[in-house]
Amino acid sequence: MNDLCLTHARIVTPQGIVSGCLSVLDGKISHIGGKQPARQEVDAGGKLLLPGLVDLHVHFNEPGRTDWEGWAHGSAAAAAGGVTTVVEMPLNAVPATINAQALALKVAAAGASSCVDFGLWGGLVCDNRAELPELLDGGVLGLKAFMYETGDPSFPAAHDGILYSGMAQLAVRDLPLLVHAENSQIIHTLMADFQAAGRSDRQAWLDAHPPISEVEAVARVLLLARATGCRLHIVHVSLPQAAQLIVDAQNAGQNVTFEVCAHHLTLTETDFLELGAVAKCGPPLRSAADVDGLWELLLTGRINSLASDHSPCPSAMKPDGSIWDAWGGINGVQLTLPLLMTEAQQRGLSAEAAAQLVARYASHNPAHIAGLPGKGAIGVGLDADLVLFDPEAVWTLRAADLKSLHPWSPFLGREFTGKVERVWLRGQTLYGGGAVAGGMRGAWVRPAGV
Ligand SMILES: [Zn+2]
Structure with a gap:
C-alpha cells in the first residue's frame, strides 16, 4: 500500500512526459505509470507534474x-x-x-x-x-x-x-x-x-x-x-x-x-x-x-x-x-x-x-x-519532491502573493501563464491553496559521508 497516488498527471521525467499516475511510499517515488493502491489519492486533472x-x-x-x-x-x-x-x-x-x-x-x-x-x-x-x-x-x-x-x-x-x-x-x-x-x-x-x-x-x-x-x-x-x-x-x-x-x-x-x-x-x-x-x-x-x-x-x-x-x-x-x-x-x-x-x-x-x-x-x-543524487528528477527511488503546475492558469503578480518578508519585486504587475498549484516535499504536502503547510521542516542535505 502506497502513501499517495497522483492520478491523471502529465509527469515530467528525464525520459519525457508520461501521462498517468505517480505513487509515493515513505517519501520516495515508488511507481510511475499505472494506478497503484494508496492511502491517499489526488486527481492531478491532467496538469503537469514537475520535479x-x-x-x-x-x-x-x-x-x-x-x-x-x-x-x-x-x-x-x-x-x-x-x-x-x-x-x-x-x-x-x-x-x-x-x-x-x-x-x-x-x-x-x-x-x-x-x-x-x-x-x-x-x-x-x-x-x-x-x-x-x-x-x-x-x-x-x-x-x-x-x-x-x-x-x-x-x-x-x-x-x-x-x-x-x-x-x-x-x-x-x-x-x-x-x-x-x-x-x-x-x-x-x-x-x-x-x-x-x-x-x-x-x-x-x-x-x-x-x-x-x-x-x-x-x-x-x-x-x-x-x-x-x-x-x-x-x-x-x-x-x-x-x-x-x-x-x-x-x-x-x-x-x-x-x-x-x-x-x-x-x-x-x-x-x-x-x-x-x-x-x-x-x-x-x-x-x-x-x-x-x-x-x-x-x-x-x-x-x-x-x-x-x-x-x-x-x-x-x-x-x-x-x-x-x-x-x-x-x-x-x-x-x-x-x-x-x-x-x-x-x-x-x-x-x-x-x-x-x-x-x-x-x-x-x-x-x-x-552532488544531491536523491534530488532533481522524477524517477522511482528518488525523493518525492513534486510540483503540480497548471499550465493554463493566467494570473497577475501582486505583492500579497509573495511570501518573502519584504514583498517587493520588479515583477509586480506582470502577467504569468502557468501557476504552481500544489507542492510536495518527500511526499508530504508542502504548499497548496495559496498557503504553505504548517509544521513542515526541511532536511539538511550534505555530501555523502558527512
Ligand atoms: Zn548571490
Whole structure:
C-alpha cells in the first residue's frame, strides 16, 4: 500500500512526459505509470507534474539579518514557487559561513525554520584558508568566492592568489568552487569616476559594468581553475559572450559549469532604467540582444543551470534616489518557475517543452552540480519532491502573493501563464491553496559521508 497516488498527471521525467499516475511510499517515488493502491489519492486533472526545483543560489540572511528575510520567510517563498531544495550562500548572514563555527550557527537556524530541504555553501574569502579543512569537513557542498569586492567586510573578495590556493584545496576533495566573476578594479574605478563626476543615475550603474568586466573575470577564473584541476561553477553569468567562453572551455574538456538567473532571462536594461532600484543587481540587467543570446544558448542546451540569486532586503534599502545607495539584488526564489514557464512559452515552446526545459535546468542539473543524487528528477527511488503546475492558469503578480518578508519585486504587475498549484516535499504536502503547510521542516542535505 502506497502513501499517495497522483492520478491523471502529465509527469515530467528525464525520459519525457508520461501521462498517468505517480505513487509515493515513505517519501520516495515508488511507481510511475499505472494506478497503484494508496492511502491517499489526488486527481492531478491532467496538469503537469514537475520535479521540485533545486535552487543553488539563494540568500536567506539568517542568522543575523532575519529582518531582511530569514529561513522561515525565504523557505516559504521557495515552497510557494515549487522550489523544494535550496542551497544557501555563505554571505549576507551574520556571521558569514566562512568557518565551522559559523556553519554550525547556519545549520541551526535553517534546521529550526526552513520548510524546504537545504544545503549550504561555505565561503572562500581573503583569508580563511586555515579554516577551510574544518569547514569542508562540516558538510558544505562547496565554496563560494567573489572576484568582485562588494565592500562587505565580513566577506572580502578572494584575489587571484587566494582563488588559486583555495582551488587547490577543493580539487583534492572534488568539491566545486562557485565564483562571482566580475573584475573588481574595472567596476570600482568606473564607479568612483562616475561618483566624482556627480552621477547617481540608473545608467551609471549599467555603465560601471561594461561587458569586459564580466568577460575578463570569467576568462581569468577559467584559467585558474584549469591550472588547479578545481571543479568550477560560475554563478549568474549575464552575457552570451561570457557564457561562450565557458562553453568553449567545456568543449576543451574542462570541468566547469555555469548558471544563469531567471531575471537575466526575463528583464532587460531598459526595464532597469524604468524600474530603478527594485531591479538593481550585479551583474546588472543587460541588453535585449543579450537576453535573446542567453535564450538561444538555453534552447540549444548550452546553459547548465538556472537559479534565482534570491537576494532580499528591507524595502527601505531599495530607495528611489541615488542608484549607488540601493541594495543590489533581486528577490526571486518564488518566481523562477512561473517566470521561465511564461517566457519559454512566449518564445514558442509548448507548455510541455517548457516544463521539460525547466525540469532539466532548474532541477536535474543543479542537483547534479551540487552532488544531491536523491534530488532533481522524477524517477522511482528518488525523493518525492513534486510540483503540480497548471499550465493554463493566467494570473497577475501582486505583492500579497509573495511570501518573502519584504514583498517587493520588479515583477509586480506582470502577467504569468502557468501557476504552481500544489507542492510536495518527500511526499508530504508542502504548499497548496495559496498557503504553505504548517509544521513542515526541511532536511539538511550534505555530501555523502558527512
Ligand atoms: Zn548571490
